[in-house]
Amino acid sequence: MTVAKLFYVRSQARRILGSKSHAFKEHFSTSAVKSTEHVDLKRIRNIGISAHIDSGKTTLTERILFYTGKISEMHEVKGKDLVGATMDSMELERQRGITIQSAATYTMWKDHNINIIDTPGHVDFTVEVERALRVLDGAILVLCSVGGVQSQTLTVNRQMKRYNVPCLAFINKLDRMGANPDRVINQLRAKLGHNAAALHLPIGLESNMKGIIDVVERKAVYFEGNCGEEIRIDEIPKDMKTLAEDRRQELIEHVSNADEILGEMFLEEKTPSTSDIKAAIRRTCLSRSFTPILLGTALKNKGVQPLLDAVLDYLPCPSDVENYALNNNDLNEEGEPKKVLLNPARDGSNPFVSLAFKLEAGRFGQLTYLRCYQGMLKKGDTIFNVRTNKRVRVPRLVRLHADQMEDVDEVVAGDIFAVFGVDCASGDSFVTEPKLNLTMESIHVPDTVVSMAIAPKNSKDRDHFSKGIARFTKEDPTFQFSFDTDNKETIVSGMGELHLEIYAQRLEREYNCPVTLGKPKVSFRETLVSPCTFDYLHKKQSGGSGQFARVIGVIEPLPPHMNTQLIFKDETSGPNVPKQFIPGVKRGFMKMSEKGLLSGHKLSGLCLRLKDGAHHIVDSSELAFFLAVQGAIKQVFEEGVWQVLEPIMSVEVAVPEEFQGAIIGQLNRRHGIITGMDGNAEWVTVSAEVPLNEMFGFVSELRSSTQGKGEYSMEYSRYSPALPEVQEKLIQDFQEAQGTSPAQKKKKN
Missing domain, CATH: 3.40.50.300 (P-loop containing nucleotide triphosphate hydrolases)
Structure with missing residues (x-):
């Protein structure tokens, strides 16, 4: 049977089967x-x-x-x-x-x-x-x-x-x-x-x-x-x-x-x-x-x-196209891997190098999409994951046509293909000769902007829930999962309400696990308004080996265009803080940045400059400096001036011209700033910057006010200081959750 006839048979079967399961279609459409x-x-x-x-x-x-x-x-x-x-x-x-x-x-x-x-x-x-x-x-x-x-x-x-x-x-x-x-x-x-x-x-x-x-x-x-x-x-x-x-x-x-x-x-x-x-x-x-x-x-x-x-x-x-890999065996003066130009010749004379760019669960296990940049891979060959150094035999190679597959015996440079049964993460590099130690440059993953509480409707479905969440977080790096110990809630984070809603529906359809989503939570950030110095001594000596570490330095805010970053700089000189303890200081800074003490959100837009310190020849350790810098940041929280940052979204609303005034009014009520308008005789596109916290429920308001004709889109733009009333509300909610609000303290007394 020719390939053309084969695809005709597939299309007919697909139309007849219509609503049959994805797994059945995938199995039916596989050919050799x-x-x-x-x-x-x-x-x-x-x-x-x-x-x-x-x-x-x-x-x-x-x-x-x-x-x-x-x-x-x-x-x-x-x-x-x-x-x-x-x-x-x-x-x-x-x-x-x-x-x-x-x-x-x-x-x-x-x-x-x-x-x-x-x-x-x-x-x-x-x-x-x-x-x-x-x-x-x-x-x-x-x-x-x-x-x-x-x-x-x-x-x-x-x-x-x-x-x-x-x-x-x-x-x-x-x-x-x-x-x-x-x-x-x-x-x-x-x-x-x-x-x-x-x-x-x-x-x-x-x-x-x-x-x-x-x-x-x-x-x-x-x-x-x-x-x-x-x-x-x-x-x-x-x-x-x-x-x-x-x-x-x-x-x-x-x-x-x-x-x-x-x-x-x-x-x-x-x-x-x-x-x-x-x-x-x-x-x-x-x-x-x-x-x-x-x-x-x-x-x-x-x-x-x-x-x-x-x-x-x-x-x-x-x-x-020139494609480069990073040679981990050959470092430059700054300690970074040197770039190596890959050869895309399809004669199989060069060692195999590929990048896994997408993961998907299939009927026969995890389906990994790869792009071959160099060399040749044959069915039955052994490949190595450069990140984990694990080896795996490739039992099956397929080329893809949407949800249909076609088995092939080999792939060469320039091909996009998929393999089954390879445990890896998105962005991993694979080679057939591990001595090369070549990795492809990673994929940029944007930060999540919306979080929601999620829980299965039936407690009996927890196993299905865990399997589904584990699979989705592995497939999609922008879909993240965590557990809030303070509120005893399971939290999922993503790029928007629709993103999380789709995964909730997929849990119900693919894992038979209906879930409930809580009110969306915005990923606020905390940062300093002005630089603040610290000098903190961590000392715990009560017989036996103790802990001793002193850190001196400054924490300062980064410029607005860098307010999503965290930077650590070691500016120490001399023997006061031995270099083997510096990683402990950096780890302590990153650990404390996971949850701020102002409103419970992550810290960002900060640079910690370690200038000096002190150590004890016996009692100092990496752990001691890890704890010392955490104490220093708590000290800065008490002495410094902090503010909450919120994500600002670039919003575009397209509406018929007669609804232009109503839409501008809606955006203004949501504390939006109109940045531009463009249109023709019938339709107008209004561009604005609006805090994400104000955008929830906008879609229903837009539809009702434009007779269902309006549509909008938004994307993350930047982080910006939150309005004073928003910041006060976040701080108050955090203090009540912690039991540290003034009213709760008064009640206890």
């Missing part, structure tokens, strides 16, 4: 392929599709899979036909119409192997985007032609910049009312700072969207047939020829500003050929100095095939 073709490295693309929520990422991926022959029919994201999009394999995703987990797939287009990761758009699942971009070579930034550059677009753009990922921009939804691609292009330049220009012109907008003009090739492209699969090339309409030439010249100017070769041709007034322009676009796209913009509407099946061509023409193959 004896070997993989070693596709030339130049014919491989590893890309991600990222954007603000509801920009059309999953719909675009569905069209890509259809046009490349990976699936035989297309389905809608919301699952109105009871099937749902291929990449949204989780039942919750189909019900809500949003992507919750990133999903990997692979397909072929014009003899090129394209590995695709479809990522969530909601800020609550931002770590899925983070780890996908960490292992990808290129990306497609999808923008809504009506919404334009929105809050999560800014976040995705920062993530691409962090990992130096080249990208194409695709302006989607040109069929929507109010579509304005020119406005979005200007926003891309102004808000995101991209040197960008369009490769396409739309032939009509909104309901009159008929096709696109390729300004590079100087041709009109029409998408015909029931699903837009038939492409008709024609001449540019006469009334658009002048505009097309103007846009072509604008494109050449933007690329010339970033490319020396085309720039020289431009200055010498030479006319560049189509191949000259394409080569220059590729060079500048790879160096992230120019962003090509393509247009289309995925839902109406227009513009997807030219986008696929652009992926092949302009985005990098694995050999175009």
